[in-house]
C-alpha cells in the first residue's frame with residue numbers, strides 16, 4: 203500500500219506579517235485552521251508540520267505539538283527542500299502533499315482531487331496552481347517521493363531549495379534548472395483565480411477574519427470552499443479588503459532576488475509547428491503582426507497555447523509577460539473573470555440568434571452615454587468593417603466619392619490601396635483615396651483646394667503613435683465642415699484606452715462618425731460605428747449587414763468589459779502604469795548603455811519603443827531587441843500594450859528586471875565585432891506598419 207504524507211511548511215518569520223501563522227482567525231490560530239482542514243482530506247495517511255529548528259519557531263512548534271494527529275519535524279531554516287526530504291524519509295512516504303502555512307482555508311476536497319489525479323495519472327507532479335483556476339490560498343501540490351529525492355539531490359539554487367517544488371514542476375525553467383519531470387494539474391471548471399485567500403499581508407488577515415467569522419458563525423469547521431465563494435458573492439465588500447495585493451507576490455519577489463541560471467529557451471516545438479502550418483496556412487498566421495515576419499524566426503515563439511492575465515505560454519512551455527495583448531484587444535487581460543463569466547452566462551442562453559437581441563441596445567446605450575459624437579451605434583466584427591461602413595455612409599450621405607485619410611484603417615480596398623501592399627486593389631479604387639500626414643493640416647487644406655467638393659470623408663486616427671499637436675484636430679474639424687465632408691475618427695486603438703469617451707472626449711473635438719473596436723470586447727471580435735443620428739439613420743439605406751454582426755457572446759463581453767473599465771478605473775490605472783513604465787524603462791535602458799539608441803515615449807496609455815539611433819541597420823537592431831526580449835520572458839515588440847493584469851507590483855518588477863537583462867545582452871551584441879552574428883535566427887522583415 204502506497205503511503206501519502208502531507209507536509210505543511212510554516213515559519214514564524216514573515217517580513218510583511220510576522221508571526222502570521224499564530225494569528226487568531228475566527229477563534230482559532232491560522233495554522234490550526236490549516237492543519238485541521240488538511241487532516242480532513244481522506245487521501246492523506248499522515249500529516250506533518252515542517253518548521254525550522256530556529257528558536258523563533260519554538261512557539262509554533264509548541265502550539266502544534268498540542269494538536270492531535272500532527273507530527274513535527276524541525277530542520278534547516280532556509281533549505282525547506284531538505285526538510286521535505288527528511289520528513290519523507292522519516293515517514294516512509296511514497297507520495298508527498300505539499301501545503302504551505304499561509305493557506306488557512308486550504309480545502310480537503312481540493313487536496314483529495316489532487317491526490318486522486320496524482321494516483322490515477324502517472325505524472326510525477328500534480329498541482330492546482332501552474333494554471334490557476336482556484337483561489338490563491340487553496341494551493342496544493344502532490345509529487346512522488348522519487349521526484350522529491352531527486353530534487354533534493356540535484357537542485358542547487360537557493361530559490362529552488364527555499365520554494366521546494368520549482369525544480370520538480372519546471373514553471374521557471376527558462377530561468378532556473380529543472381529536473382524534467384512529468385506534470386499534470388487539476389483545473390476547476392469555473393475560474394476563481396482572481397480570489398486571494400492566502401495569508402501574507404495585514405489586509406489578508408483582515409479579510410480572512412471577516413470571511414471566516416461569517417463562514418464559521420455556527421460551526422467550528424467543515425465548510426466547503428464554494429461556500430466561501432458564495433459568502434463573497436453575498437458580501438462583495440469582502441473582495442476589496444485585500445484587493446490591492448496580487449497573486450504569488452512573495453515568490454515573485456524571491457525570484458527577483460535569486461540570481462538564477464538562465465537556461466536558454468527552446469523553440470523546437472514552435473519551429474516544428476511552423477513547418478507544418480506553413481504547408482496549409484499561407485503566412486502560417488491570420489495577421490501580419492502575429493506572423494513569423496515580426497520575430498526572429500528560430501529564436502522566438504511562433505505560436506501561443508494559453509493566456510491568463512498578462513501572461514502567455516508557447517508550445518515549448520515558455521511563459522512570457524505579454525506586451526502585445528492580442529494587438530491591443532485585451533484591455534483587461536486574458537481570461538478576465540468578469541468578462542469570461544459574462545460570456546459563459548451568454549453561452550447558456552445562445553450565441554447567434556435569428557432576430558436581434560436586446561444586448562445591442564444595452565451596449566449601444568453605454569456607448570451613447572460616454573462618447574461625445576455617439577447618438578446611435580451599429581456593430582461589426584472587426585475594425586476594418588467599421589471603418590469601411592463609415593466610409594460608405596459618408597459617401598452615401600454626401601454623394602461624393604473621394605476620401606482623405608491619415609493613419610491605418612484596416613484591410614479593405616479604399617484604405618489598403620494607398621499603401622505599398624496594394625496588390626489586388628483596382629486602380630480605379632486607389633485613385634479615390636488621398637493620404638495626408640498626421641499633424642499636417644496644410645496638406646489636407648491643399649487637397650480640398652484642389653478638389654473642393656469632391657471629398658466624402660476625412661478619416662484619421664486622432665492620436666496613436668504620436669499625440670496631435672495643439673490645433674491639429676480642431677483644424678480637421680473645421681476643414682471637413684467647411685468643405686462638407688464627413689469627419690470620421692478612427693478610434694479602434696484609442697477607444698476605451700485614452701478615455702472612456704475616446705480621444706474625441708480627451709481632446710474635446712467631436713467628429714461626425716467614429717469607429718471603435720479592439721479594447722471594447724477584451725479580445726472578443728466586436729467593433730462599432732457610432733455617430734450623429736442624422737448620419738447614422740442612413741445606415742438603413744446603405745448596405746451594412748452581416749450574419750454575425752449581432753453575435754451575442756461578443757456583445758455580452760463588450761458590456762462586461764466596458765462596465766469593468768469604468769468600475770475599476772482601468773483607463774486611469776493604465777495611464778499611470780504606462781507613465782511609470784516609460785520612466786523606469788528608460789532608466790533601465792540608460793543604465794545598460796542604450797540611452798542614445800532606444801527609448802520609450804508617447805503617452806501613458808500607449809508607451810512606444812522607438813529606435814532613436816541604430817548603430818547597426820534598423821532591422822538588425824529591431825531583431826536583436828526582440829530576440830533578447832523573448833529570451834528574457836517578455837513578449838514585447840514596439841510598444842507596451844497594457845492591460846489591467848499588468849497593473850501589479852510583481853509584474854512591473856519582473857518586467858524591469860527582464861528588460862535589464864535584455865538591454866545588457868543587446869549592448870553586448872552591439873559591442874561585439876559582428877553584431878549580426880549574434881542573431882540566433884532570421885531577421886525580422888520590414889513590412890510596412892501593419893497592425
Ligand SMILES: Cc1ncc(COP(=O)(O)O)c(C=O)c1O
Pocket residue numbers: 583584585586587589609610611612613663692693694695719720893
Ligand atoms: C486604427 C486602426 N483602424 C482599423 C484597424 C483595423 O481593425 P481590424 O484589424 O480589427 O480589422 C486597426 C487594426 O489594427 C487599427 O489599428
